[in-house]
Amino acid sequence: MSTPVIEEVTLAERAHRIRRNALLMGEVQGQGYIGQALDIADVLAVAYFGAMNYRPEDPQWEDRDRFLLSNGHYAIALYAALFEAGILPQEELETYGSDDSRLPMSGMASYTPGMEMSGGSLGQGLTIAVGRGLGLKRKGSKSFVYTLFSDGELDEGSVWEGLMSAAHWKLDNLIAMVDVNNQQADGPSTQIMAFEPLVEKLEAFGWYVQRVNGNDIDAVKRAFDNARTSKEAKPRIIVCDTKMGCGVPFLEQREKNHFIRVDADEWQLALEALEAGRQA
Template sequence: MSQTATASKASTVEALRKRTYNIRRHALRMGEVQGQGYVGQALGIADVLAVSYFHALKIDPKNPEWEERDRFLLSIGHYAIALYAALIEAGVISEDEIEDYGSDDSILPMSGMAAYTPGMEITGGSLGHGLGIGVGMALGLKRKQSTSRIFNLLSDGELNEGSTWEAVASAAHWKLDNLIAIVDVNDQQADDKSSMVLNYEPIADKWTAFGWETYRVDGNDLEAVLEAFDSALASNSDKPRVIICDTLMGCGVPFLERRDKTHFIRVDENEWSLALKELDDVYGIQSGEK
């Protein structure tokens, strides 16, 4: 790689790192408003959302329903706080909406609903249906000869659902090279660790066997996520793509990283300010710089 290319890549990574900080901070602020929320997942998936919204996706923040946009589908509806944080950072949603998160008549309900929120393409629940919707959308775009892509974020727990694997098979059958699935592997779901409820390994081999072009990365290694997205976007294969991202719930806030992992991480009232301070410290942000 030339010095110019290296410098350009470093600049891109640094710009995305600032986005990850802001996404994590927006999510924590929303959590503080309600005193709860799936902040563990939001912190864990922030790097992936930063690369998605500020590097990969073709969108118009001023016109979320622009026909030529790429569509980002949140199959895991309870991750809404994470997507809201990305949409706020992207300028699709005003930062002022944070103060109304989860309240009556808010455009940011605690579980994502397309009818309420600009930029929310689908209502992601019950779980296991997002990828099927994505297959339908991708096939429709193909038949319209559109160059737009579908990105679908789903969870390791959704791999328990038979409908997910029907969608995986269908996407390969229809050669949907305009579909990119993103799997968040944090090994947590409501009943237990995902791997204990129903073991999903060897996860990459399964997707490959179904006919997908498969990538697996540390989802909290920003540079690795960036490279995986670039490879998926640049590929000339007629296969759909999947980027499997191993993430750590609570990433970016050390005391939450260390906390016993459950589907819903508890954060006490006095800990929200501590979480924001630790996030600032991790990113080297001084008071007044935000």
């Protein structure tokens, strides 16, 4: 009898596959929130393969950690991770964004296994995560609630209410990530609404705060480890500085990259560029 070979997959390889899945989905539509999927892939790789507790075959498992995607337009990024995690079957990838697909362009909880909240209207995920975190705590659950939101959502008052109430309730089971790619629909986020100094503001709101290069996967892993194991009776937040289009140099340089159209012949070039940068 031969010994089964258990594949050791690095976090960097997970992130690579998440980026590739996102490009393949983008190609189906010819356009989309591709830059964001590429910038947040490292964070999602660490969340799904280095932090969260879940059962791919049972996405509603009671003791799972929850992942709430606040920025619904990042659905393509989360689907890419859910495919890699085995929560979504790979053969559905090509249905992305089409009629009757379980993968609409904005996250919908009732459509997609592993999608814990519906998005689209920005600025809501953190407050929903506060409710989930409080409910789980009161039930004595050991599960964490993770939530991802974007720097453009810092423009929304509801985010600051969520920040305040999470600290009030001492939600040490809540781990938030904010994607600071310094972009939003109308331009660079810091020019639309100044939010710095962000770390100081979040600390003043009562959070345990870390700030990392969100495309340095080892740094992201350390931040998640700290967030999970900290004994402070505070909610945790990881400010992730990321680069739009990360991993595909010609997309990193694209102007006005909130929603991009990519020419038919460029998808293959993007996949090749991604492959060329693949880490061993």
